[in-house]
Amino acid sequence: MSHAEKATIFNKNEAKVNWHDKALWYVREKRDNAAHGVKEWEYLRDLASAIKANVLSDLDTYLVEFEANALKNGIKIHWASDAEEHNAIIGKILDDNKAEKVVKSKSMLTEECHLNPYLEAKGIEVVDTDLGEYIVQIAKETPSHIVLPAIHKTKEEVDELFQEHLGTKPSNGNPEYLTNEARKHLRGKFLKADVAITGVNFAIADTGGFVVCTNEGNADMGSHLANVHIASMGIEKIIPKEAHLGIFLRLLARSATGQPITTYSSHFNKPAEGKEMHIVIVDNGRTEQLSREDFRASLHCIRCGACMNTCPIYRRSGGHSYDATIPGPIGSILSPGKDLTKHSSLPFASTLCGSCSNVCPVKINIHEQLYKWRQIIVKDIKQPMVKKSILKIAASVLAKPKIYDFAGKSARFMLKHAPRFMIYNKLNAWGKARELPEIKNENFDQWYKINRKK
Amino acid sequence: MVQNKQKEIMGRDSILKAIKQHKPDLLPIPEIDGARFDDDVNLLDIFKHNVALVGGSIKEVDKALIDIEIKKQFPHAENIVALNETSTLGTISVNKQTDPHELATIDLAIVNGAFGVAENGAVWVSEKESIVRVLPFISNDLVIILLKEQLVLHMLQAYHKIATRDRNFGVFISGPSKTADIEQCLVIGAQGAMSLTILLV
Numbered sequence: 001m002s003h004a005e006k007a008t009i010f011n012k013n014e015a016k017v018n019w020h021d022k023a024l025w026y027v028r029e030k031r032d033n034a035a036h037g038v039k040e041w042e043y044l045r046d047l048a049s050a051i052k053a054n055v056l057s058d059l060d061t062y063l064v065e066f067e068a069n070a071l072k073n074g075i076k077i078h079w080a081s082d083a084e085e086h087n088a089i090i091g092k093i094l095d096d097n098k099a100e101k102v103v104k105s106k107s108m109l110t111e112e113c114h115l116n117p118y119l120e121a122k123g124i125e126v127v128d129t130d131l132g133e134y135i136v137q138i139a140k141e142t143p144s145h146i147v148l149p150a151i152h153k154t155k156e157e158v159d160e161l162f163q164e165h166l167g168t169k170p171s172n173g174n175p176e177y178l179t180n181e182a183r184k185h186l187r188g189k190f191l192k193a194d195v196a197i198t199g200v201n202f203a204i205a206d207t208g209g210f211v212v213c214t215n216e217g218n219a220d221m222g223s224h225l226a227n228v229h230i231a232s233m234g235i236e237k238i239i240p241k242e243a244h245l246g247i248f249l250r251l252l253a254r255s256a257t258g259q260p261i262t263t264y265s266s267h268f269n270k271p272a273e274g275k276e277m278h279i280v281i282v283d284n285g286r287t288e289q290l291s292r293e294d295f296r297a298s299l300h301c302i303r304c305g306a307c308m309n310t311c312p313i314y315r316r317s318g319g320h321s322y323d324a325t326i327p328g329p330i331g332s333i334l335s336p337g338k339d340l341t342k343h344s345s346l347p348f349a350s351t352l353c354g355s356c357s358n359v360c361p362v363k364i365n366i367h368e369q370l371y372k373w374r375q376i377i378v379k380d381i382k383q384p385m386v387k388k389s390i391l392k393i394a395a396s397v398l399a400k401p402k403i404y405d406f407a408g409k410s411a412r413f414m415l416k417h418a419p420r421f422m423i424y425n426k427l428n429a430w431g432k433a434r435e436l437p438e439i440k441n442e443n444f445d446q447w448y449k450i451n452r453k454k
Numbered sequence: 455m456v457q458n459k460q461k462e463i464m465g466r467d468s469i470l471k472a473i474k475q476h477k478p479d480l481l482p483i484p485e486i487d488g489a490r491f492d493d494d495v496n497l498l499d500i501f502k503h504n505v506a507l508v509g510g511s512i513k514e515v516d517k518a519l520i521d522i523e524i525k526k527q528f529p530h531a532e533n534i535v536a537l538n539e540t541s542t543l544g545t546i547s548v549n550k551q552t553d554p555h556e557l558a559t560i561d562l563a564i565v566n567g568a569f570g571v572a573e574n575g576a577v578w579v580s581e582k583e584s585i586v587r588v589l590p591f592i593s594n595d596l597v598i599i600l601l602k603e604q605l606v607l608h609m610l611q612a613y614h615k616i617a618t619r620d621r622n623f624g625v626f627i628s629g630p631s632k633t634a635d636i637e638q639c640l641v642i643g644a645q646g647a648m649s650l651t652i653l654l655v
Binding site: 023038043047053057079081130135150153220235247249257259261 | 465466473475482487554555574581586588609612624627628634637646647
């Protein structure tokens with residue numbers, strides 16, 4: 001199904017779509033407030049972008065440096081070319097430790113690698129411990145947003161899920177009650193876990209350490225209690241120096257949720273005495289994206305989700321309509337690099353308004369890359385007949401001023417005089433759930449001719 | 455076993471080879487002009503403002519009155535770990551060998567903060583201060599004792615301050631644990647500590 005078809009399904013519940021739209025725009029506004037309060041915000045973005053560009057230009061050197069420093073500190077390093085290798089490596093670590101119970105904190109990479117189903121098939125209990133991820137896990141869904149995984153769920157839906165899975169009392173979706181019940185349940189899981197799996201926000205080449213950011217404290221509850229901590233990271237998570245965290249941590253949470261920093265920014269450098277720490281470094285298509293000059297900068301992404309919160313398409317189509325691990329504008333430039341045929345509709349799920357690029361803390365030219373993917377897709381992938389013929393007609397109309405003038409005048413005449421059913425029907429997508437503008441007086445061309453004489 | 459190891463080595467080499475092949479020409483690391491972030495502001499005021507903003511509570515107290523203040527705020531706490539040298543409220547002692555699971559029933563942890571960051575209300579707490587890594591997270595409530603002259607303006611200065619530390623584990627803590635995963639409603643008290651109180655001495 002294309003993005004547009006999936007978005008149509010999401011749009012069946014208009015009240016929910018309106019809520020989704022407003023809730024995310026509110027997060028965008030919080031981001032603005034936070035960003036405007038920082039002296040030299042734009043300089044921070046410039047620095048972050050330049051550091052990431054440097055990283056990509058010397059990535060192999062930084063990875064080797066990171067590995068050497070981490071090994072010195074007693075961390076074990078593994079390399080995985082693809083999702084299958086990633087899962088096999090983690091499976092083996094679990095086997096070696098005779099692990100049966102795993103707690104996970106948020107990691108989009110393990111979602112990308114479909115680690116949960118792999119581990120479950122091995123008979124291992126896997127619990128996602130970020131509240132939003134826990135909600136989508138028990139709902140047997142996937143996150144619809146990278147920072148707000150359950151943003152597509154209403155509190156009443158969460159209430160019902162918790163009644164079924166946690167035996168909670170009906171509460172009309174009381175967030176405090178439900179969060180506290182989840183806390184109690186997850187405490188038990190943390191205390192019994194053999195292995196904790198986390199993601200990595202930043203891996204630091206010059207120290208061999210890594211940083212994990214959460215608001216809930218779930219990554220720390222898991223990793224400090226379990227005997228074994230496994231952290232999965234994409235190769236692009238590297239930054240050269242620890243001092244650079246001073247740039248990235250100032251940008252990350254402000255861009256994501258408008259907080260000045262996440263509640264916990266945890267710095268892991270050595271395993272605690274008697275414990276094991278592993279890092280799995282994963283490629284899974286990233287080196288291929290690195291080879292594409294036009295799309296390379298998509299690897300700058302620090303997964304803040306700001307581009308989703310601001311995107312008029314994402315806000316009104318929902319994360320699941322993208323049918324990809326990373327939805328929204330950034331996902332729409334990453335996913336086609338992995339499977340162009342499957343994700344060919346995503347670069348078109350954009351108005352190219354550029355809002356995503358404006359808020360991106362590492363200055364990825366997202367909307368320009370969306371446009372570039374479109375150029376490739378219309379050449380390589382068969383386009384729907386309707387789209388092709390409409391574009392052909394549009395091209396011929398736009399190429400002939402007289403026909404264009406006539407078409408414009410007819411449209412204006414129709415909007416002014418035709419009965420509603422002729423305008424607001426299936427043939428006119430622009431009339432769906434919206435009123436078309438009122439037509440007044442002459443068009444620009446006529447106005448200009450009259451006013452030039454004055 | 456051997457086969458698996460072999461595959462991992464192949465993974466490493468093939469990834470590094472692919473990067474070498476595909477990476478662009480070397481781009482420079484930018485110089486950071488730290489002076490551009492300087493701001494002539496009252497660190498203490500900004501720090502207090504931001505601790506409140508992130509859901510923490512903060513109070514200046516006389517060093518001799520720390521325990522009285524804590525007792526007043528947490529009258530029902532029974533299982534207490536106190537790692538501040540002037541507090542005598544501790545009922546449970548911990549050391550590096552303590553099994554972290556034993557701390558599951560801790561009501562209150564009192565730890566020293568190394569320094570605070572004004573721009574975001576965060577406090578640096580490393581293994582040196584918490585002894586057991588899980589302590590500041592697993593405790594129901596958390597009190598951090600901080601010297602009020604130990605403040606920096608922003609994170610670049612913060613990293614300068616911890617540049618030569620003994621690197622094992624450390625965390626910037628900004629407020630109590632929280633979540634907004636149910637319909638974007640902010641709830642204080644997720645998986646980590648339910649509250650954070652900073653006492654400035």
